Amino acid sequence: MGEMTWEHHSSRDFRPLTPDQVRKKQFSRAKLARRGYSEEEVESFLYRVADEMAGGDKEKADLRAEIDRLKNWYKNQGADVADPGMGQPRVSIDAVNILSRAQQTADAQIAEAEDYARRLVGQARQQYELTLQEAQQRAEEAAVEAVDAYRSSGVVQSAEAEELESRIAYLRTFAEVTQVQLRAVLEGLANEVNKLGSLPSRSRQAATDPLTRHG
């Protein structure tokens, strides 16, 4: 540690991807019996790429604004540049109010989106509880059936084997009923919620403008 000064310590919040990393990205193999990449992984990676590109675009926009400010500053050299003290440059109240209204609209829409997500996840959770209960019931039934089938199969019967047979049937059914359904639902929701809370970037807005869309 020793003589650290923190004033000039400002590291980036994240490590930017390099084109090389994108090219060399290794995806882990999907589960047995499924060929191809893990979709979830590919998708989340693509999201990150997109996020990072958006971040780059934003940074460029900020730099352009900075260049603009510097140009103006040079233009105004010799003119009376307001010092950043406590003197009060006037701001148009109309402008303040327009900005306030825009902010309020944004706040409202974000709150609405979050609320929507909350209800959606809440419903999913209920659905999940129901599915589980149903799966437990179905599994119980399957276990009973398995024992019956075993008893009528004419094999020499032992209590342990019966118990085992019943457990296997229970577990198999339970797993089948729950797994696929729940995972799909929850991950879909997680992705939706993930999209909230990030600013729509200028570039994305531009992309939806028919004039700038490239065929």
Add this chain to the structure above:
Amino acid sequence: MDAQALKDSWHLVARSGDQVPLFFYSTLFLMHPETRDMFPVSMAAQRDRLVSALGRIVSNVDRVDEAVPLIQQLGRDHRKFAVVAGHYPAVGHALLATLQHFLGDRWTPALANDWKQAYELIAKVMIDAADAASATSPPWWEGEIIGHERLTLDIAVIRARLNYPYPFRPGQSASFSFALRPRLWRFYSFANAPRRDNTIDLHVRVVDGGTVSTALVHGVQRGDILRVGAPVGDRLTLNPNLPRDLLLIAGGTGLAPLKALVEQVAYEGPTRRVHFFVGARTSRELYDIEALTKLETEYPWLSVVPVVSHDVLYRGERGQVADVALRAWRGQEVFVCGSGEMVGATVTRLVEAGVPNEQIHFDESTTGEGKEP
């Protein structure tokens, strides 16, 4: 400086409610567009915070001994937002313009001068406190995520290694932020006692519709960086001079800070009997029970009892965790952590059962999206 004039004018302005911070921030962003980026997209929560902070400061303006520590704390805490001395004049501009706008004819040169002086004083105290803090600690710590494990569909345990020594006490929490959710900070408790390798554990549950918790559970991955603010809170910390036995009552991810206490007893002593009651709705939500059971086998003074409230098929203890825990109460210090609802109900039960107030330590689980600085 006329303290009464400041108070009176503030009360007048504060009557306009949300309009005031709305106007203030719009003015700030128009005068100094470069400051917009320091704030999240939605400003709703931010506006509330500004008004309550200003209100607290103004109402204490004539009680310097009360106001100064508050303002110093504010100044230190603002370091994590990358606020620098150069930002203060911009805020001063916007504040004066806002007061002028809302006070109309009452805005006299004398009052303007009072506010200007008061603001400059506050800014100076904040800047000095931040500067003093910068001699001993970074504006924020950075932790690289080295472990991210989803233990249930909506609970993840995250381990991060911090870049500088991080002095905290078990039972404390800190605010966290990360690149996926820029400029949003949320509090989480440490689930461990300080370690030599400078790693920390967090237990995060997805809050329905919560942007930050969802990103932490489903979005971040190993290698990502967490920003960590200074450690805060002492409601769940142990008093080293009072080596009484402990009764710990956890709901859901509220077990995190209590697990940190168990580790503290294990690492530092003094040894005491610890009864740890871990509540969950279903057995599936006993996400950390494996690790706790391992601790239990390791330490003879520790007993861990999982309690499940909504799971008819569960074979262990069933019911409300408070009721089960109370059966084991023999005058121990009691620590409670869980959702707001769970903590409220548990503390009520404890008091009814005759546990003295001063022996009940509780705090709401810091996994809520609503927990903001």
